[in-house]
Amino acid sequence: MAAAIPVKTHHQRSWLSRHFWQLLLHFALLVITVLFLIPLVVVVSASFTDEIALTRNGYGLWPSQFSLDAYNYILLDPSQILRSYGVTISVTVIGTVLGLIVMSLLAYALARQDFTWRRPLAFFVFFTMLFNGGLVPTYILVTQYLKLRDTLWVLILPYLVVPWFVFLLRTYFLTLPKEFIESAKIDGANEWQIYLNIILPLSTPALATIGLFCILMFWNDWWLALLYINEQRLYPLQYLLFAILRNAEFLSANSAASAMLTSVKVPLQTIRMAMAVIAIGPVAIAFLALQRYFVRGITLGGIKGE
DSSP: OOOOOOOOOHHHHHHHHHHHHHHHHHHHHHHHHHHHHHHHHHHHHHHTBOHHHHHHHOOOSSOSSBOOHHHHHHTTSHHHHHHHHHHHHHHHHHHHHHHHHHHHHHHHHHHOTTOTTHHHHHHHHHHHHHOOOOHHHHHHIIIIISOOTTSGGGGTGGGSOOHHHHHHHHHHHHHSOHHHHHHHHHTTOOHHHHIIIIIHHHTHHHHHHHHHHHHHHHHHOOHHHHHHOOOGGGOOHHHHHHHHHHHHHHHHHOHHHHHHHOSSOOOHHHHHHHHHHHHHHHHHHHHHHHHHHHHHHGGGGSOOOO
16 A cells, blocks of 8 residues: 655645745844844954954954953953942932933923923923033033032933933823823822823833933943043043053053053953943843833834924
8 A cells, every 4th residue: 555645734835825924034133133243242252362363363253362361451450340330330320210200200291281381491401402501611510619520420410311312201291191191180189199100100111211221321421520530439431441441552552651561461452342341231231121112112203293
């Protein structure tokens, strides 16, 4: 008796035909993901590569000659790196929380149609997007009048309100059903209860997105430290890495000074890569934690007219 030849059923063929484009899309997204990860892998690989080998062989996915010279140079004083991490984490956490509170309160006021001073206040916020007081007056205000030099607050307060983030939150608040607010008023809720119990819980995607932007802003900032921080114990991570790179460039350009001041050779190219690796870790973790809100939150780009 002849053996039966297996034949694909109509059901199997129809499943493949139905899911062909979905499988193709998943494959394309997988390829794009790998392409986006390649630069990160190259940066990590270069940070662990010997300077001479990197110059001779170029960048690759795997170190051509493994070396820890870049990390040895950056971590000459590990306590300073840890201290700067602490400063940056403190500034980022406090600044993000306070910034979300202040900006969401301001955006909520601008989104309320029954707020009398809504239009003048919106114009005032928008005006600051176009013009500022200038660097010299700002420096005098911060150092001479507010006495904030060499304090953590000088790294937080200037970024506490970002007008663009305020308008993004205002746009989101305008999309929330007004019936919720009206029902809460009928039930006797005051403005604080409406804001805390209705507006904030419904605005999680918007707040998470703006929070991620604030985290990136505070974490990557070195400009304020350059202007207002003189004490090394208050150096944030980005400014410390900037100072290390500046010193490395000086020593690399002055080989005689390098020989006198330090016995460690200066691998300038790999130092840049190692700095990127040291600085990117916590930000990547924050993005992974907030990514499920980010896709919905990035649709806040348009400003709704009144």
